[in-house]
Amino acid sequence: MEDDILLTANFKQNLQRYWLAAGTVLICVTVVGIPLLLIWFPIGLWATQRYIDNMSAELTAQKLIVRKGIFTRTENTVPLDKITDMALIQDPIMRFFGLHKLTVETAGQSGSGALINLLGIDEVESFRANVLRQKSILEERKRGSETVPNNDQDEALICLRDIAASLGRIETMFAKLEQVKGNDEC
Template sequence: MTEQTLRNASFDPKVKTYWLINVLIVSGVTVIGIPLLLISVPLVLFISDRMLRAMSATLTERKLVVKRGILFKVEKSIPLEKITDVAMSQGPLMRALGLDRLSFETAGQSGPGALVSLIGIEDAAGFREAILTQKDNMPAAKSVSLPTEPSDLAELTASVKRIEALLATLVKQQ
């Protein structure tokens, strides 16, 4: 059964600039990183384009599918009913470049922090709103209904009494 795609995220090319500036800052702060700038800058420029093309986020009727990776491809499928928070944040550098970070936390995830974090989604606020709207529009999970008919309750009570009698017999035998 294939699900209908509701929205695909597109990523802002300014993410590559963000990654490059981060590498420059880290390299400039560390003594060993300064001589490596001749190697790291062209490498980041080469890899960042491929990384950006490999990233995708797709919202379907029931889940969010996030793909990324060049050598080690990772695909995470997050059911919408498990999403507990979609946080949108910006650091000073991201604000200067007009980028946002969306972080997704889910019920039952191990460890603190976000399960998935995406930087540079164009119209991040709209994508976040689409996820939350679809999550709210999903039909609620079917709950277990308790018997309401008197005959059902009587049958259950009789069954419990038979189980108790059998347990009492087993305890006496031992």
């Protein structure tokens, strides 16, 4: 059964400029890379736009699905009950572009660092809050299914009262039997 999508993340347009600026700085740092700037801008524009177009983050009732990549596309599906932390990170350059990085860490993940890094989600605080809210809802449902429903509790209580009444009758019968034995001995 396929889960219905509750929320889909949108990505900011500033993300492309951020990656282009980061690439430009990296190329300028290397003296050899400076001639590559003429090639970097058209290729960088194409690559960053294609990467953004292939990025998606979808929240369903039970999981978070993240897709990204240009040549090698990856899809991470994280069950909400396995999420242990969702951190928002913003370095000075990200702050300049109005971007945040959302990191998702899970229980049992191998290696250090975050399992998922998402940069440039529009309204990231709201997206994070919705994921955490859905995680809480899922945990409440699981906790609720582990406890005995009220109808079953009522039936168990009635059964226990019947058992107690039966034990009371048995005790009364034993008491009468002991009286009869006591009278026969006299």
